[in-house]
Amino acid sequence: MDVLYLSRECRHGRLLVVGGDLQKMSADAIIAPANNRLSGREGLDAEIHKVAGEELTKKCREISVEKRKSNHPPCLPTTNVVTEPYGLSGQFKHLIHAVAPDCRRPNQDEARRDMIKDVYKNLFITLKELKDVKKVVAAPLSMGIFCYPHREGSKMTLNILLDWLDGEEDPGIEEYILVVKEKNLIKNMRTVYRETEDQLPGIDTTNS
Secondary structure (H helix, E strand, C coil), X not given: CCEXXXXXXXXXXXXXXXXXXXXXXXXXXXXXXXXXXXXXXXXXXXXXXXXXXXXXXXXXXXXXXHHHCCCCCCCCCCCEEEECCHHHCCCCCEEEEECCCCCCCHHHHCCHHHHHHHHHHHHHHHHHHHCCCCEEEECCCCCCCCCCCHHHHHHHHHHHHHHHHCCCCCCCCCEEEEEECCHHHHHHHHHHHHHHHHHCCCEECCCX
């Protein structure tokens, strides 16, 4: 981890926000932002495809072809697909491609709040089904090239993840690491955290 921006200990696990490159981390699972075609052609998704290699691109193409036989996109918005990490296998057991709302598109922008919640709801189900995941690294979904407003998105993301890690049911995740790189997003996430810290579940351990 290059820089630790915040750390919060919850009932069942810990949330970290760090600076760095997602594809250079290591964990049981990596969660990558994807489009509904799993094309890996832009943004952080493209960076991950580049490192993971041609095998990942081929696998995503196979998924796409199979889905289109029944007139479905490879991965509907709010859902996710799990593949092997291929070229990233030395760092991760699983690569989870999560499709969050693309707020560059007006038809998705209208329902973006509910869609973000559903993205994480489905993601939590997937993580539980995998059973062998204790440590996760992830990008803040929708807040890269998909242009979700940083301030609103930061507040929602922190609340969703902390509620999950501090809820009645143990999700089985010991550490969830949000990896951020874009300066404006880092600034907004830290500001939101300072403003709402006393209202959030868990205990701040940033300076511990």
